[in-house]
Amino acid sequence: MPNSPSDADRPCRVRIQHRGPLLVEGPVEVELEDGSTVVSDRFRVALCTCRRSRRYPWCDTSHRERTRP
Amino acid sequence: MPQDPREPQLPPARGPVSAAVQEYLLGAGPLPPPETVARADVYGDDLQLALYLCYELHYRGFAGVSGDHEWDPDLLRTRAALEHRFLSALRTDTPVHDSVEDALAGLLVEPVDGTGVSHHLSEEGELWQVREYAAQRSLYHLKEADPHAWVLPRLWGRAKAGMAAVEFDEFGGGRPDRVHALLFANLMTDLGLDTTYGHYLDAACAEMLATVNLMSLLGLHRSLRGALVGHFAAVEITSSPGSRRLAEAMRRTGAGTAAEHFYDEHVEADAVHEQVVRHEVIGGLLAEEPHLAADVAFGIDVTGQVEDRLADRLLRDWADGRSSLRTPLPSEKHHIS
Numbered sequence: 001m002p003n004s005p006s007d008a009d010r011p012c013r014v015r016i017q018h019r020g021p022l023l024v025e026g027p028v029e030v031e032l033e034d035g036s037t038v039v040s041d042r043f044r045v046a047l048c049t050c051r052r053s054r055r056y057p058w059c060d061t062s063h064r065e066r067t068r069p
Numbered sequence: 070m071p072q073d074p075r076e077p078q079l080p081p082a083r084g085p086v087s088a089a090v091q092e093y094l095l096g097a098g099p100l101p102p103p104e105t106v107a108r109a110d111v112y113g114d115d116l117q118l119a120l121y122l123c124y125e126l127h128y129r130g131f132a133g134v135s136g137d138h139e140w141d142p143d144l145l146r147t148r149a150a151l152e153h154r155f156l157s158a159l160r161t162d163t164p165v166h167d168s169v170e171d172a173l174a175g176l177l178v179e180p181v182d183g184t185g186v187s188h189h190l191s192e193e194g195e196l197w198q199v200r201e202y203a204a205q206r207s208l209y210h211l212k213e214a215d216p217h218a219w220v221l222p223r224l225w226g227r228a229k230a231g232m233a234a235v236e237f238d239e240f241g242g243g244r245p246d247r248v249h250a251l252l253f254a255n256l257m258t259d260l261g262l263d264t265t266y267g268h269y270l271d272a273a274c275a276e277m278l279a280t281v282n283l284m285s286l287l288g289l290h291r292s293l294r295g296a297l298v299g300h301f302a303a304v305e306i307t308s309s310p311g312s313r314r315l316a317e318a319m320r321r322t323g324a325g326t327a328a329e330h331f332y333d334e335h336v337e338a339d340a341v342h343e344q345v346v347r348h349e350v351i352g353g354l355l356a357e358e359p360h361l362a363a364d365v366a367f368g369i370d371v372t373g374q375v376e377d378r379l380a381d382r383l384l385r386d387w388a389d390g391r392s393s394l395r396t397p398l399p400s401e402k403h404h405i406s
Contacts, residue, residue: 015348023344043234043242046341054313059340061309064179 021046021059030057076132077267079122083275084115086151090122093144094134100147111158112378114395116151117278121270123148124285128212129266152286159283163374165367169351172299172369176306186380189387191314196322198387200260201394203253203328204269205277205383209284210253211266214239216284217301223294224350225357231349232298235305235342252331259325262398272394276379283375287368295361298354299368302346307376308339 015023027041038057046059053060082088085101086109092098101119109116125131126139138144166172190199214236224232241247254264263269287297316332319325355362386393 021340021344023341040337041242042238042338042341044341044345046337046344055337058337060313060336061179061340061343064177064310066179066181 020049020063022049023047032057075266076130076134077125077265077270079131079134080118080267080271082115083118084109084113086115087118087122090119090144090147093147094122094131094138096135100143103150106147106150106154109154111154112275112279114275114278116154117275117282120148120151120155120282121278123151124282124289125267127285127289128215131267155279155282156286159371159374160367163367163371165363165370167366169299169355169362169365169369172366173302173306173347176303176369176373179310185311186383187311187314187318189384190318191321194318194322196324197398198383199318199322199324200262200398201387201392202383203257203260204262204394204398205273205379207253207257207262207264207269208273208277208281211250211264213249213253215250216281216288217297219288220294220297220301223291224298224354227353228298228350228357229353231345231353232301235301235345235350238338238342249331249334252327252334255327256319256324256331259328269394272396272398274379274382274393274395276375276382280375280379283371293364293368295354295358295364296368296371298346298350298361299365299370300372301368302343302351302365303369303372305339305342305346309336309343312336312339 013025017023024045024047026043026045027039028045028047029037029039030047031037040058048056048059048063050063052062054062079091079094082091085105089098089101089105093100106116109119122131123144126134126136126144130136130139166175186202190202194202217232218236221229221232221236237243239249241249241251245251257264284297284300287293287300312332312335316329316336319328319332351365355365383393392398
């Protein structure tokens with residue numbers, strides 16, 4: 001049950017970070033370059049931006065530094 | 070007293086402190102005297118099991134033990150003495166970073182040549198070691214995220230919303246078939262292990278008991294809410310890459326699809342949880358209560374401390390070809406694939 005009638009009209013919030021995934025309010029459907037789609041129904045979805053994820057388009061923390069800066 | 074079939078059996082004692090607590094729970098004897106508590110090895114089997122028994126009354130209790138013992142003042146006094154020794158030792162033995170940022174920074178690095186249990190299991194772990202690891206961890210994973218739920222009434226606003234959202238995910242997001250504790254039970258079935266709650270309590274080593282006792286300690290004390298949040302952040306931050314390695318271990322040893330799924334799910338889920346816990350839960354808590362920063366850092370660092378002790382124990386035993394469990398598992402199942 002939505003908290004308020006305007007809930008459905010509220011813009012979907014996306015959080016960008018200098019280093020790390022794009023955080024999107026779920027559920028999310030992502031269209032990949034080959035035209036296929038994948039769906040995540042988590043409350044928040046972390047989308048890979050470094051392209052190193054082995055579970056692309058989902059973040060798997062592969063963006064992390066290998067050595068301490 | 071009607072017997073609840075979901076209540077686990079009381080495990081055998083491991084020394085004078087746990088023996089006295091156990092007998093007291095059964096109405097068969099007095100609580101341990103203070104000098105006995107004072108003499109016990111703080112990280113050893115006896116004290117850790119005694120504390121575990123006290124805490125377990127807040128989760129599922131034990132068969133044959135009255136539920137009223139949960140709030141028995143004399144037992145709580147003994148528990149407080151055990152907690153005091155455990156927390157004092159942890160504070161003494163844990164080097165704590167000066168700031169939350171510094172404590173987190175160490176966890177946000179994934180060295181290529183990392184060491185630890187998940188590295189060992191993914192690279193060269195044998196099936197018997199994977200099974201032992203699951204049996205040990207079952208003490209926590211069969212009540213996954215339960216100790217952390219206690220912090221919810223102690224948080225407000227952003228921290229509460231973030232914590233509740235992560236816990237909701239841990240508890241299956243409203244779907245019973247996705248409760249993480251159930252996913253772990255399915256993993257155990259793949260590995261031919263007994264999924265009964267508490268089944269491996271007697272077999273688990275003191276170092277494993279200490280990791281669960283730490284969660285219960287931090288979860289049950291409002292005064293330690295900062296440390297609980299730091300602890301939870303440390304678990305979530307280290308979980309995703311660790312789970313990727315453990316998923317590889319499950320695939321390499323042919324553990325089974327449910328076993329792989331448990332860790333695959335945690336790779337993705339905890340990559341999200343880590344972000345929410347850092348930005349919303351820690352960020353929200355410290356915006357409300359900046360004086361808790363040192364406690365958050367302690368929670369992060371003490372988690373590494375108890376996890377390192379467990380890793381040392383497991384890797385040492387396995388390197389010597391010895392079981393890490395007090396009672397070795399029955400022989401491996403014959404996996405048909």
